[in-house]
Amino acid sequence: MNGRVKNIAIVLNPLAGSGRGIVLAEKILTSLKIKSIPFQLFSSRWPTDFNGFSDIWIVGGDGTMNYFINSYPTIQLPLVLFPGGSGNDFNWMLYGNKNFEQILETALTAIPKKVDAGKCNEHLFLNSCGTGFDGSVAKSLTGKSKKKGKTSFYKQVIKKMFTYAEIQYEFTSDLKLIKGKFLTISIMNGMRAGGGFYIAPMASIQDGLFEVTFIKPLSILKRLFFLPIIEKGKHKGASFIEHFQSKKLKITSDQPMDIQLDGEYYSSKQMNIELLPGKFLFKF
Numbered sequence: 001m002n003g004r005v006k007n008i009a010i011v012l013n014p015l016a017g018s019g020r021g022i023v024l025a026e027k028i029l030t031s032l033k034i035k036s037i038p039f040q041l042f043s044s045r046w047p048t049d050f051n052g053f054s055d056i057w058i059v060g061g062d063g064t065m066n067y068f069i070n071s072y073p074t075i076q077l078p079l080v081l082f083p084g085g086s087g088n089d090f091n092w093m094l095y096g097n098k099n100f101e102q103i104l105e106t107a108l109t110a111i112p113k114k115v116d117a118g119k120c121n122e123h124l125f126l127n128s129c130g131t132g133f134d135g136s137v138a139k140s141l142t143g144k145s146k147k148k149g150k151t152s153f154y155k156q157v158i159k160k161m162f163t164y165a166e167i168q169y170e171f172t173s174d175l176k177l178i179k180g181k182f183l184t185i186s187i188m189n190g191m192r193a194g195g196g197f198y199i200a201p202m203a204s205i206q207d208g209l210f211e212v213t214f215i216k217p218l219s220i221l222k223r224l225f226f227l228p229i230i231e232k233g234k235h236k237g238a239s240f241i242e243h244f245q246s247k248k249l250k251i252t253s254d255q256p257m258d259i260q261l262d263g264e265y266y267s268s269k270q271m272n273i274e275l276l277p278g279k280f281l282f283k284f
Contacts, residue, residue, distance in 0.1 A: 006108075008032065008039040009053040011046055011068060013084070016060035021084030024100075025059045028082065031104055050077055055283070057107060061085010062127055066262035069117065069124045069280065078112035078281045086152060087195035087263060090127040093205055094284040107283055114278030115205045118189055120271050125261040126205075126280070128193040129273060131251060132184035133164050133215075135258030137194075138265040153194040161223045167257070173212070173249035178242075183215040183223070185251060187273055191233070193263070198233025208277040212249065214242040248274045 012025045025041065032039045040053075050056055050072075057080045058068050065081055082103060083091040095103050118125045137156045166181040186193070188200035188211040200211035218226065218240055229235050236243065251257070251271040259266040 006037050006054045007052060008037060009047075009050050009056045010039055010041045011056060011058045012041060012043045013060035013064040013067070014043050016064050016084045016086075021059045021061075021064070024082055024084045027100060028057065028059065028104070035108075037108075046071065050075070053077060055080065055107070057082060059084040061088050062090050062262040063264050065090055065126055066124070066264050069126060073124055076281060078283050080107040080283050087193070089192050089195065090190055090262070092192065092196075093127065093190040094282060110283040112281040112283050113206070115280050115282045116189055116208060117276045117279035118187065118210065118273060119276055120187075120259070120261055120266075120273045121268060123261050123266065124276075124279075125189070127188075127190040127262050128199070129187040129259070129261050129271075130184060130193070131169075131257045131259045131271060132166065132182055133160060134184050134186065134194070135260045135265070136160055136164055138260035138263055139258050139267075141263075142265045151195070153197075157194070157227070161227070162220055166217045167253055167255060169257075170252045171214075171249065173244075173246045175244065175246060178214070181217050183217055184213075186213045186215075187211075187246075187249070188213070189275075197231045199230065201233035201236075206278075208275060209245040209247060210249075210273075210275055212244055212246050216240040216242070246275075 010025060010028060012021055014022055055078045058065055059082045062085060064085060081091045081094060118129055120129050137160055140156045141152060166183055168181050171178040186199050188203050189205055191200050191203045192198045199213060203211040235241050253269055256267045256269055259268060259271060
């Protein structure tokens with residue numbers, strides 16, 4: 001452990017992961033007590049600011065992290081995300097398959113690094129932004145209890161495979177102008193979403209670029225056939241995929257678009273999206 005005096009704010013979403021975050025928070029509190037490290041737990045009510053704290057540890061999933069950064073958009077304290085949610089895709093981007101003890105050690109000893117974020121209209125996101133099929137899935141999951149991993153997401157994906165109808169989009173960026181119907185448009189900062197779908201396997205949270213993926217309209221049979229391929233991140237170069245990198249883009253539609261930001265649902269007829277390089281500090 002470095003010599004800096006620590007006073008850690010632990011921010012918990014008690015609903016994350018259907019209560020799994022509470023169990024994880026108890027493990028964190030026990031570990032800090034054993035190490036005699038000062039901390040304060042914030043659960044049902046979060047503070048207006050974090051003055052006097054050295055680090056902030058968030059216990060929850062992508063949705064909790066998304067709520068946190070939109071509640072504290074100018075925060076510059078080092079952040080740590082413990083995987084207390086269902087999908088935990090951004091946690092995986094930070095820590096891979098590290099176990100609790102390894103993440104705890106990283107949280108206590110690592111040097112903070114700058115991480116890119118994104119902004120869609122007035123909402124921040126860290127991991128993913130998308131419209132179309134994945135936005136529709138996010139809408140169907142709103143307010144529902146989610147199982148750990150991709151189980152809940154996968155069930156809704158299969159249901160939507162048979163019913164979802166593509167809508168018309170107009171897309172402009174610093175490089176392209178695209179018009180047409182698409183199954184989904186994904187703007188990724190991280191590699192994966194939905195609890196483990198590797199939509200952008202080459203993505204980096206520190207390169208100052210989004211990985212943008214368009215999936216063209218597919219029949220129901222082709223949707224079912226290619227789903228496992230997309231899940232494993234093996235879809236690059238497929239004829240139904242258009243992929244490129246961008247820093248700033250705009251998506252419009254004549255009808256309200258279903259939008260997901262880190263798995264959280266929104267709706268709008270316009271998406272103004274920009275990358276915010278090095279926006280937040282994380283220990284990883």
